[in-house]
Amino acid sequence: MKHLLLLFLGLSLLHPSAFAREVIRIVKPGASQTGLDFSGFTAQGAAATTFSQGLRKNVLLSSLVTEVPPSRADFQVTGSATVSGDNVSVEIEVANRGGQNRVFGKKYRAAVGQEAQLARIVCDDMMEALTGRPGFASKRIAFVGQRPGLPGKALFSSFPDGGGLIQLTRDQSVVVGPAWSPDGESLVYTSFHRGFPDIYRHQLRPPKRTVLSNSSGMNSGGALSPDQRHLAMILSRDGKPELYVKDLSTNRLTRLTNTPMSAKSSPSWSPDGKQIVFSSGHQGSPQLYLISRSGGNLTRITRGGGENVGADWGKNGLITFTRRRGGLYQVAVMDPQIREVRFVSPPTADYEDPSWAADGVHIVASRTVRGQSSLSLLDIAGKADKTILQGQGNWYMPDWTP
Amino acid sequence: MKHFTLTLLRFSLLALLLGTTACRRGRKNDAIDYTELPPVTEFEDFDGTALPDGRTGIESMSPVMSTDLGTVYFGYDSSTLTSGEISKVSTVASRLRSDGSLAVVLQGHSDERGSREYNLALGERRALAVRDVLLSMGITSDRIQTLSYGEEMPAVQGFDESAWSLNRRVEFQLMR
Numbered sequence: 001m002k003h004l005l006l007l008f009l010g011l012s013l014l015h016p017s018a019f020a021r022e023v024i025r026i027v028k029p030g031a032s033q034t035g036l037d038f039s040g041f042t043a044q045g046a047a048a049t050t051f052s053q054g055l056r057k058n059v060l061l062s063s064l065v066t067e068v069p070p071s072r073a074d075f076q077v078t079g080s081a082t083v084s085g086d087n088v089s090v091e092i093e094v095a096n097r098g099g100q101n102r103v104f105g106k107k108y109r110a111a112v113g114q115e116a117q118l119a120r121i122v123c124d125d126m127m128e129a130l131t132g133r134p135g136f137a138s139k140r141i142a143f144v145g146q147r148p149g150l151p152g153k154a155l156f157s158s159f160p161d162g163g164g165l166i167q168l169t170r171d172q173s174v175v176v177g178p179a180w181s182p183d184g185e186s187l188v189y190t191s192f193h194r195g196f197p198d199i200y201r202h203q204l205r206p207p208k209r210t211v212l213s214n215s216s217g218m219n220s221g222g223a224l225s226p227d228q229r230h231l232a233m234i235l236s237r238d239g240k241p242e243l244y245v246k247d248l249s250t251n252r253l254t255r256l257t258n259t260p261m262s263a264k265s266s267p268s269w270s271p272d273g274k275q276i277v278f279s280s281g282h283q284g285s286p287q288l289y290l291i292s293r294s295g296g297n298l299t300r301i302t303r304g305g306g307e308n309v310g311a312d313w314g315k316n317g318l319i320t321f322t323r324r325r326g327g328l329y330q331v332a333v334m335d336p337q338i339r340e341v342r343f344v345s346p347p348t349a350d351y352e353d354p355s356w357a358a359d360g361v362h363i364v365a366s367r368t369v370r371g372q373s374s375l376s377l378l379d380i381a382g383k384a385d386k387t388i389l390q391g392q393g394n395w396y397m398p399d400w401t402p
Numbered sequence: 403m404k405h406f407t408l409t410l411l412r413f414s415l416l417a418l419l420l421g422t423t424a425c426r427r428g429r430k431n432d433a434i435d436y437t438e439l440p441p442v443t444e445f446e447d448f449d450g451t452a453l454p455d456g457r458t459g460i461e462s463m464s465p466v467m468s469t470d471l472g473t474v475y476f477g478y479d480s481s482t483l484t485s486g487e488i489s490k491v492s493t494v495a496s497r498l499r500s501d502g503s504l505a506v507v508l509q510g511h512s513d514e515r516g517s518r519e520y521n522l523a524l525g526e527r528r529a530l531a532v533r534d535v536l537l538s539m540g541i542t543s544d545r546i547q548t549l550s551y552g553e554e555m556p557a558v559q560g561f562d563e564s565a566w567s568l569n570r571r572v573e574f575q576l577m578r
Contacts, residue, residue: 153554174554177519190522195461196549197522216453217548218526221519234523236530236548239451241523261481261530263523279520285479286520309517322517329516352517370561371514397518 034130035068037076041092045083047115051090052081054119058137058161061377062127063384064361073097075130081115088115094126104129116163133359136160139401141355141364142168142178142187143375147393155189155202160357160364160377160400162389168202169193177266177397181224184401188212188222188231199233213246221266225273230293232267232276243267243278245293256295268313269293277301277319277336279309288321290336301339310353315402316360318380320344322352331365333380344382351376355400364388366396451537454544460505463577468497473557474532474572478513479524481531491532494574495539506541507575508532510550511557513566518552525550532572 036059043052060067070076076099079092087109094104104126110118117138124135137160145156145167153175155168169175171193178189186203198214199222213219217236224231231246241264243257257264259282267278274293279286286309288302302308305323313319313336323332323341331345331354345351345365354365362384367376374390375398389395472490474483483491498504510529512521529548536546558565 174551176522176552176554192551196457196547214457216455216457217530218522218550220522236523236526237453239453239530241526241530261527263520263527265517265520265523279517281479281520281524286517307516307520309520324516371559 033066034064035072035074036065036094037068037070037073037097039070040076040078041080043081045081045088047083047088047112048081048090051088051115051119051122054116054161054163055123058120058123059127061137061160061386062359062362063379063381064127064131070097075103077126083112086112088112088118090118090122092122092126094130116161120159120161127359131359133361136357136359136362136400139358140164140184141375141388141398141400142180143366143389143395143398144175144178145393145395150393155187156395158389160388165389168204177221178399179223180399180401182226182228182402187399188224190220190222199231212248221264221278223267223269223276225269225293226271227273230273232269232278234264234267234278243276243280243291245276254295256291256293257298266310268311268319270313271315271317277311277313279311279321288319301334301336302341303339304341312355312399314356314360315358316356318356318360320354320356320363322354322365329368331363331378333363342382344378344380345376346382346385351378353397354378355398357400358402364398364400366398368396451534451543453548454546457547458505458544460507460547460577463505466504466576466578468574468576471497471574471576473574474528475567476528476570476572478566478570480570481524481527483531483535488535491535492539494576495536495541497576498536498541498545503578505545505547505577506536507547507549507577508536509573509575510548511555511569511571511573512553513569514553514556514561515566516553518554522550522552522554525552528570528572 038056043049075094075096077094081090090108095102120137123137127135140157142157144153146153151172155175155178158165174192176190178187186201188201190197191200197218197220199212199219200209201212202209212231215235215237219235221234222231229248233244234241235244240261242255244253244255246253262280262282264280267276269276275290277288277290280289286307287300288308288311290299290301307324309322311319311321318333319336320333322329329350329352330343331351332341332343334341350368351365354363361380363378365376366373373394373396375388375395377386377388378384474487474490508529510525512524529550533546533548556569558568
C-alpha cells in the first residue's frame with residue numbers, strides 16, 4: 001500500500017541516501033507508527049482463538065505498527081476465524097478507519113493443528129499489503145543453542161514468535177556461524193564434529209549434510225553468494241587467516257586477501273554479489289573492509305570503535321554489524337556508500353551477530369548479560385528491543401532466512 | 403628493533419633448518435641435533451607458511467597423555483609470544499625431536515569477549531604463532547596441526563580479567 005509506505009518513510013523521495021530513506025521518520029516518536037485496531041476480528045473455537053492470538057502477536061512484533069483503540073485507528077482489522085470440523089477458516093480484511101479504503105482482504109483455510117503457522121502466513125500477507133515490504137513472521141531464524149543436559153552445542157531454528165523450535169544438529173560438538181543459503185533451503189555453518197573446524201552445507205528437507213571446505217587449519221565464516229554458486233569463507237590453509245572464494249561447480253579456490261598476519265571473520269555478500277564485506281585485524285583492532293568478489297579494491301569502511309565485527313549486508317543495501325562501544329557490544333547500521341554509523345541497540349547489554357529480517361527494517365541479534373544469551377528483535381530506527389527466545393538455555397549467532 | 407631481531411633470528415633459523423635437514427637424511431627418526439637459539443623477547447609479524455596439504459592423518463592418531471607441557475598465554479587481541487611463553491614451546495619442540503612418531507595439535511583459544519567468529523580466527527592466529535615458533539625450531543610442518551576453538555572451550559569460567567587472561571591460550575596436544 002503505497003501511501004502507507006510513504007507515511008513510514010516520510011522524506012524518502014527528497015533524500016538520495018538509502019540509509020536516510022530507511023531510517024528517517026520510520027519511528028519518530030508519536031509520529032509514524034501505524035495504529036491498528038483488532039477489536040473487529042472475532043474467533044470461535046480453541047484453534048481459532050490460537051490463530052487470532054498468534055496473528056496479533058506476530059503483527060505486533062513489527063515496530064511499524066502498534067495496537068490502538070478503534071477511535072485512534074489508522075487501519076481496522078476485521079473478520080473472523082472459525083473452526084468447522086477439522087479445519088480452521090479465516091476471513092480477514094484491513095481497511096482505513098471508516099472503511100472506504102480496503103488495503104487487504106483474503107480467505108484462508110487450514111487443518112486444525114496448523115493454526116499457529118496459518119497466523120504467521122496471514123500476518124506476512126497482511127504486512128506486505130500494509131507496508132509494501134515482505135513480512136518476516138513465517139521466516140525461520142537459525143541459531144546456535146546451548147541447553148542444560150545437551151552435550152556440546154547444536155543448531156536450532158524457530159520462528160520469530162518463538163514457536164516452531166527445532167533442533168537441527170546432534171553432533172555433541174562445537175558449531176559456529178549458521179548462515180542460510182539465499183533460497184532458504186539449506187544452512188552453511190562451521191562444525192567441529194570431525195575434530196576440526198570444517199564448513200558444511202546442511203540441506204533441511206530431506207536432511208543431508210555435505211562438506212564444503214575442510215582444508216588444514218581453520219575453515220569458518222562460510223557464506224553463499226546470492227547466485228549460490230560461490231562460497232566466501234575464511235581459511236588459514238596458507239598460514240594466515242585470509243578471505244577465499246570457492247567456485248562450487250569447479251571447486252576452484254581463489255584467495256582474495258593477502259594482508260599482514262591477522263584474524264578475519266564473517267564475510268557477507270553485497271546484494272548484487274559483486275562485493276564482500278568482512279572483518280580483519282590487519283590494521284589493528286578489527287575493522288570492516290569491502291573487497292570485490294575477484295579480490296581487488298580492498299577498502300576499509302569503518303574508522304571508529306574498538307571492534308567492528310559480524311557484518312550482515314542486507315538486500316536493502318545496508319550493512320548491520322557489531323561495534324564495541326563504551327565496553328559494550330552494540331548493533332550498528334551503516335550505508336556502505338556514506339559510511340555513517342548509527343547504533344540501533346540499547347546500551348544495556350551486549351548485542352551481537354545481527355541479521356536482517358526480510359523486510360529490511362528489523363534485525364535479529366543475540367543479547368548477552370553475564371553469559372546468558374537470548375535472541376532479540378531490533379529495528380533500523382533503534383526503537384525496538386523485543387525478546388524472541390529467552391531461557392532454557394543460551395541462544396546466539398542468529399541468522400534470518402532471506 | 404623487533405623486526406631487526408626477527409631478521410637475525412630468521413637467518414640463524416635458516417642455518418639451523420638446513421643443518422637439521424641434512425641430519426635427518428642420514429639418521430631417519432633419530433633425535434635431531436639442536437643448538438639453543440638466542441633469546442628473543444617477541445615473535446610476531448611473520449609471513450604465512452602454508453599448512454600441510456590436508457590433515458596428514460592426524461585425525462586417525464590418538465592423543466598422548468602429557469602432563470609436563472605448559473600452556474602458552476597471550477594478551478588481549480594479541481598473538482605475540484613473550485620469551486617466557488617461547489620457552490614452553492621449546493619444551494614441546496624437544497619432545498617432538500626426541501620422538502619422531504609424535505605429532506602435535508596446537509589448540510588455540512580466546513577469551514569470551516567479542517564476536518565468536520572473530521575469536522575463532524584469533525585462536526587460530528595464536529595457534530599459527532606458536533606453530534611458527536615450532537617451525538623455526540626445526541619441527542617440520544607435517545607434524546603440526548592447528549585447531550582453534552575460539553571462545554568455545556574456556557579453561558576458566560568467569561567475567562573478569564583473571565578468567566579472561568587464563569582463557570587466551572594455546573594448549574599442546576601430542577598425538578601418536
